[in-house]
Amino acid sequence: MPTGSSTTRRTTLAMVADAAGVSLPTASKVLNGRGDVASATRARVEQAARELGYVPPVGRRSVTPARVVDLVFDDLVSPYSLEVLRGVTEAGAEVGVDVVVSRIPAEKEDANPTRSTPDAWANRLKASGREGIIIVTSELTLEQVESFDRAGLPLVVIDPLNLPRVEVTSVGATNFSGGLAATEHLLSLGHRRIGFAGGPVRAACGQARLHGYRAALEKAGVTPDPELVRHGAFSYPAGLEMGTQLLELDDPPSAVFAASDTTALGVVEAARRRGLRVPDDLSVVGFDDTILATLATPALTVVQQPLFDMGRVALRTLLRLAAGESLDSHHVELATSLVVRDSTAPRRGE
Structure with a gap:
């Protein structure tokens, strides 16, 4: 044998299987893209293949499916x-x-x-x-x-x-904290009749925002008025409908906390249709801080959700x-x- 020759040991499928602690057939399934392997097992095999630098034989599928x-x-x-x-x-x-x-x-x-x-x-x-x-x-x-x-x-x-x-x-x-902060902001501006244009009654996130709204009112000594609470979809049409209902009350709110940005924009449109100006005649707070909040006229005060x-x-x-x-x-x-x-x-x- 010529001197100076060297050989590099090729990583085999068996070595990958052993490193991952699985059987050879299981390792083969993972590296050939089969779906009938538990996610945790697949992750171990793929990690072992990467760490060992496994390269499949010519003609075989590439290692580690997407x-x-x-x-x-x-x-x-x-x-x-x-x-x-x-x-x-x-x-x-x-x-x-x-x-x-x-x-x-x-x-x-x-x-x-x-x-x-x-x-x-x-x-x-x-x-x-x-x-x-x-x-x-x-x-x-x-x-x-x-x-x-x-x-x-x-x-x-x-x-x-x-x-x-x-x-x-x-x-x-933190939906409760968000509802609390929105309502406290409106209270700090002197508003006492504050409407709530919420999401579906069944929505856990919407309920948490409603509880925050109520907690802020009670903390400020303002008795929550059930007439000022409305529920609907997190959507512009629902916001328009809820806003219209609130502004048609005999004693309408001077501010509305809406449970989403799109809901808030619907409330703003309801005010416009009644000849009211935002924020001069009606203050509105949204929830989410999507791009709609900054593009709106006026730009929306919001609870920013990350x-x-x-x-x-x-x-x-x-x-x-x-x-x-x-x-x-x-x-x-x-x-x-x-x-x-x-x-x-x-x-x-x-």
């Missing part, structure tokens, strides 16, 4: 959704995870049961190799949550309308669940803050 998560919305067109989407996709790009965006599949009586049931939905995502699923501002059923559990598909929800089980992992904001950061935290939390890590808390709330712009002013006479 990591993918599903991001599911009820509403894909709102500025709120776009900010959350931006946070999730940026966090995914940082760790090499692709994000597939979709809407919650409808369940119809005449629909194909192999596609429309919660089990079919969960199994379809699992079979396609998804690491997990993030669901945004949607109302979940216990059946859906249990289907994800049975499929071994990690789940994180952002600003859920409800939580079918306390163990469901969620990311949200939507971008909520998306980032949700993605990172999901990947921790997929890797089999334990969480310190199943429920994370990021801090809100009040941003004062041009839609609020002291009550006339103050």
